[in-house]
Amino acid sequence: MRLQSVFRAALFAGVLLTSCASNDAQPAGPIARVAESTTTTEATDVGVVTTVVASTALTSTSTTISAPDTSAPDTTIATSTTTEAAPSTTAAPTALEVALRELIPFVEQERGHRFVTTPSVVQLEGDEFVDAFGAVVERNAERYAADYANFTGIYHAMGIISPDENLEQIWASFGDAGVLGFYDREEKQVFLRGREIDEFTKIVLVHELVHALDDQVFGIERPEYDDRDDEISWAFSSVLEGNARYIEYRYRDTLSSAERAAAAEQQRNLPRGASLRSFTESFLELQSAKYVHGARLMDELWDEGIEAVDAVIVSPPSASEQVLHPELVLEDEPADSPLSPPPADGPVFEQGVWGQIGLESILRDELDPNTAQAAAEGWGGDWYVAWTAGSRTCVRLDVAMDTPADLDELAQALEAWSVRGDREIYYPTADLVRLTTCG
Numbered sequence: 001m002r003l004q005s006v007f008r009a010a011l012f013a014g015v016l017l018t019s020c021a022s023n024d025a026q027p028a029g030p031i032a033r034v035a036e037s038t039t040t041t042e043a044t045d046v047g048v049v050t051t052v053v054a055s056t057a058l059t060s061t062s063t064t065i066s067a068p069d070t071s072a073p074d075t076t077i078a079t080s081t082t083t084e085a086a087p088s089t090t091a092a093p094t095a096l097e098v099a100l101r102e103l104i105p106f107v108e109q110e111r112g113h114r115f116v117t118t119p120s121v122v123q124l125e126g127d128e129f130v131d132a133f134g135a136v137v138e139r140n141a142e143r144y145a146a147d148y149a150n151f152t153g154i155y156h157a158m159g160i161i162s163p164d165e166n167l168e169q170i171w172a173s174f175g176d177a178g179v180l181g182f183y184d185r186e187e188k189q190v191f192l193r194g195r196e197i198d199e200f201t202k203i204v205l206v207h208e209l210v211h212a213l214d215d216q217v218f219g220i221e222r223p224e225y226d227d228r229d230d231e232i233s234w235a236f237s238s239v240l241e242g243n244a245r246y247i248e249y250r251y252r253d254t255l256s257s258a259e260r261a262a263a264a265e266q267q268r269n270l271p272r273g274a275s276l277r278s279f280t281e282s283f284l285e286l287q288s289a290k291y292v293h294g295a296r297l298m299d300e301l302w303d304e305g306i307e308a309v310d311a312v313i314v315s316p317p318s319a320s321e322q323v324l325h326p327e328l329v330l331e332d333e334p335a336d337s338p339l340s341p342p343p344a345d346g347p348v349f350e351q352g353v354w355g356q357i358g359l360e361s362i363l364r365d366e367l368d369p370n371t372a373q374a375a376a377e378g379w380g381g382d383w384y385v386a387w388t389a390g391s392r393t394c395v396r397l398d399v400a401m402d403t404p405a406d407l408d409e410l411a412q413a414l415e416a417w418s419v420r421g422d423r424e425i426y427y428p429t430a431d432l433v434r435l436t437t438c439g
Contacts, residue, residue: 099202110247115216119189121189121190123195125195129179152166154350157392157393188215192204200262207248210244214313232318234355236316239313242293246302281364281365286358293324297326300327320357324357337381339382339398342428344396345387345394346387355382357376363376374409379402381400382399383397389438397435407432411427421438
């Protein structure tokens with residue numbers, strides 16, 4: 001499933017209704033310790049990979065700062081009470097500079113690597129931030145016009161977005177709905193929404209600084225993944241977001257009870273733009289799952305040590321099933337082999353692996369989350385093809401499951417999913433279920 005590669009080049013943090021988050025039990029470790037804070041109102045991070053071009057015409061505050069040198073005392077502090085220091089002509093540090101002096105060393109210590117160059121952070125007010133994000137989406141849509149058009153049609157057919165919307169509109173609205181900050185892989189900058197540096201903003205900043213550090217050490221702009229027919233783009237994004245979220249949780253653990261309460265209150269009081277309720281459950285699940293399941297994967301890998309963490313960033317999984325089941329990564333089990341392409345009723349313009357997370361996501365728009373998740377469990381490989389039929393896009397997907405019982409459970413779920421729209425479910429062979437949908 002190349003769905004994720006359409007939105008490459010920036011990683012961002014936002015706010016998502018918990019109703020769209022996974023219902024899996026929380027694991028042990030730092031992720032479990034913030035479980036309570038991420039299950040109230042609108043609290044869990046979401047993200048997406050997209051292409052971001054910074055707008056130099058925007059009014060902004062940009063700060064670049066090095067971590068303080070801890071090998072010598074701070075010479076700006078007078079040590080004698082008998083000598084009056086001359087008035088200082090050095091401007092007092094800004095709130096952002098103070099925060100970075102605290103957070104850069106923290107991220108370096110927890111991540112186990114040092115920044116090659118000092119990260120740049122840009123602050124934009126709410127409207128400026130939304131306008132900048134909208135400009136980013138527009139440029140991204142122009143750069144990847146063919147992919148945007150192709151996947152708009154595929155998303156329509158699969159019920160991921162409404163028939164009267166396109167991906168450019170969806171992403172512009174998504175930015176307005178609650179994106180709080182992002183790391184621009186092209187500009188090598190962190191962007192923050194708003195000029196206040198409060199406890200919650202510092203949590204967001206830690207998350208984005210992890211992306212900046214991983215980029216400097218490993219390079220996370222990997223266009224070679226774009227044309228792959230597997231799920232490596234989605235899985236790589238999950239690894240990056242999961243790693244940033246893990247370190248973010250480590251930072252939360254350092255906060256006092258009062259600081260945590262302040263962060264929670266600040267998060268609740270964030271201004272809201274477009275409502276997340278305007279997005280389908282399918283769309284939101286595709287985004288939030290990277291954070292939820294990516295964090296669980298990285299929690300397991302951090303238990304193994306930094307070498308395991310670095311290795312998965314260098315060579316990420318190629319299937320969402322591996323992200324959803326960390327034991328597959330720990331045991332170095334390869335992804336299930338893709339199936340042969342099903343027949344198409346016209347020239348194929350897009351094809352590849354749809355994947356377990358894609359399957360669960362589409363089911364969630366008609367079924368409750370637990371039923372959708374259970375139906376997608378036991379995924380054993382798939383392949384989809386897409387073609388046009390007049391003004392509509394059609395998709396045909398063949399799915400194999402691990403056991404006959406898994407196949408029957410999926411088929412029943414797909415039958416329930418197929419009640420809406422032009423959708424057909426049947427068995428081409430005893431060990432495959434096939435769906436065909438047009439929209």
